[in-house]
Amino acid sequence: MKTRITELFGIEHPIIQGGMHYVGFAEMAAAVSNAGGLGIITGLTLGTPEKLADEIAKCRDMTDKPFGVNLTFLPVVNSPDYPGLVRVIIEGGVKVVETAGNNPQQVLPYLKDAGIRVIHKCTSVRHSLKAQSIGCDAVSVDGFECGGHPGEDDIPNMILLPRAADELEIPFVASGGMADARSLVASLAMGADGMNMGTRFIATKEAPVHENVKKAIVAASELDTRLVMRPLRNTERVMTNEAVERLLEKERKLGADLKFEDIIEEVAGVYPRIMKEGEMDAGAWSCGMVAGLINDIPTCQELIDGIMAEADALIRQRLTGFIDA
Numbered sequence: 619m620k621t622r623i624t625e626l627f628g629i630e631h632p633i634i635q636g637g638m639h640y641v642g643f644a645e646m647a648a649a650v651s652n653a654g655g656l657g658i659i660t661g662l663t664l665g666t667p668e669k670l671a672d673e674i675a676k677c678r679d680m681t682d683k684p685f686g687v688n689l690t691f692l693p694v695v696n697s698p699d700y701p702g703l704v705r706v707i708i709e710g711g712v713k714v715v716e717t718a719g720n721n722p723q724q725v726l727p728y729l730k731d732a733g734i735r736v737i738h739k740c741t742s743v744r745h746s747l748k749a750q751s752i753g754c755d756a757v758s759v760d761g762f763e764c765g766g767h768p769g770e771d772d773i774p775n776m777i778l779l780p781r782a783a784d785e786l787e788i789p790f791v792a793s794g795g796m797a798d799a800r801s802l803v804a805s806l807a808m809g810a811d812g813m814n815m816g817t818r819f820i821a822t823k824e825a826p827v828h829e830n831v832k833k834a835i836v837a838a839s840e841l842d843t844r845l846v847m848r849p850l851r852n853t854e855r856v857m858t859n860e861a862v863e864r865l866l867e868k869e870r871k872l873g874a875d876l877k878f879e880d881i882i883e884e885v886a887g888v889y890p891r892i893m894k895e896g897e898m899d900a901g902a903w904s905c906g907m908v909a910g911l912i913n914d915i916p917t918c919q920e921l922i923d924g925i926m927a928e929a930d931a932l933i934r935q936r937l938t939g940f941i942d943a
């Protein structure tokens with residue numbers, strides 16, 4: 619399948635693995651890229667330029683296909699060494715950067731000068747247009763369904779994707795709630811040039827996370843995510859568990875008085891305990907509603923090959939069949 623996204627990134631299939639904290643290590647990115655998609659290392663999980671440089675080198679040893687690095691701009695007090703991270707991305711010969719969080723304007727000139735393609739992930743049409751206007755090459759349009767941070771507008775992809783298609787000139791991928799061939803074909807029909815998946819890629823053989831995480835996603839239904847931190851305007855969609863229910867109880871009790879310090883136990887530093895140790899009740903971890911569509915733990919190759927084969931059949935048989943009937 620050839621789309622503006624496969625052409626832009628030099629990949630075989632229009633499928634991207636979004637950056638994921640404590641999931642997007644070299645093993646994950648290389649497995650997706652080797653299967654013909656675009657794998658992405660999560661820059662902030664590595665934290666320092668030295669560690670990110672090592673991870674990029676490791677990924678290069680594992681694949682000769684293109685892969686990317688995610689740079690998430692967070693509203694934090696102790697800002698990570700973004701200039702250092704950008705330097706090792708450029709020196710490491712990375713060809714694609716996925717930016718997310720705040721406006722990536724501060725790093726864009728350096729990335730563009732180095733010939734790096736930039737895809738910015740955002741949750742609204744206005745932020746997509748902003749990304750286009752500052753020179754991003756593509757956008758990842760993340761709907762309300764998504765695992766992680768859906769923003770504060772709550773617009774699901776049935777509306778958000780065609781709205782983005784109506785306004786944008788640069789190519790975009792559909793993100794949030796994507797799991798299979800139906801997701802891909804629907805995204806293409808709504809004007810996207812491919813899809814980005816997060817949660818689906820965690821439940822794969824190569825995902826470098828504890829088996830408990832994969833099992834939790836397979837066991838969960840579409841009813842098992844919750845939105846947390848809305849009172850802080852930092853909404854995150856997470857898998858429900860004991861810690862999340864406790865956090866939500868604090869939100870109900872404290873209302874508008876809620877501060878980050880009140881929920882620090884449930885959200886700060888919990889990712890290594892969950893993703894590495896498999897302590898599933900340690901705190902709040904991002905997970906999409908799409909968990910309801912995930913029932914197996916395939917290899918990335920099996921997952922992507924299956925999606926592309928079924929997409930072909932969907933388009934050629936089911937859809938064409940309606941017209942030819």
Ligand SMILES: Cc1cc2nc3c(=O)[nH]c(=O)nc-3n(C[C@H](O)[C@H](O)[C@H](O)COP(=O)(O)O)c2cc1C
Binds near residue numbers: 766816906
């Ligand atoms: C466990 C997890 C961690 C994530 N961490 C990040 C992150 O650090 N930076 C980022 O830009 N997006 C992050 N995301 C969002 C994904 O890149 C992607 O946009 C999202 O998962 C898409 O929705 P889906 O899960 O329904 O496929 C994370 C998602 C998950 C599930």
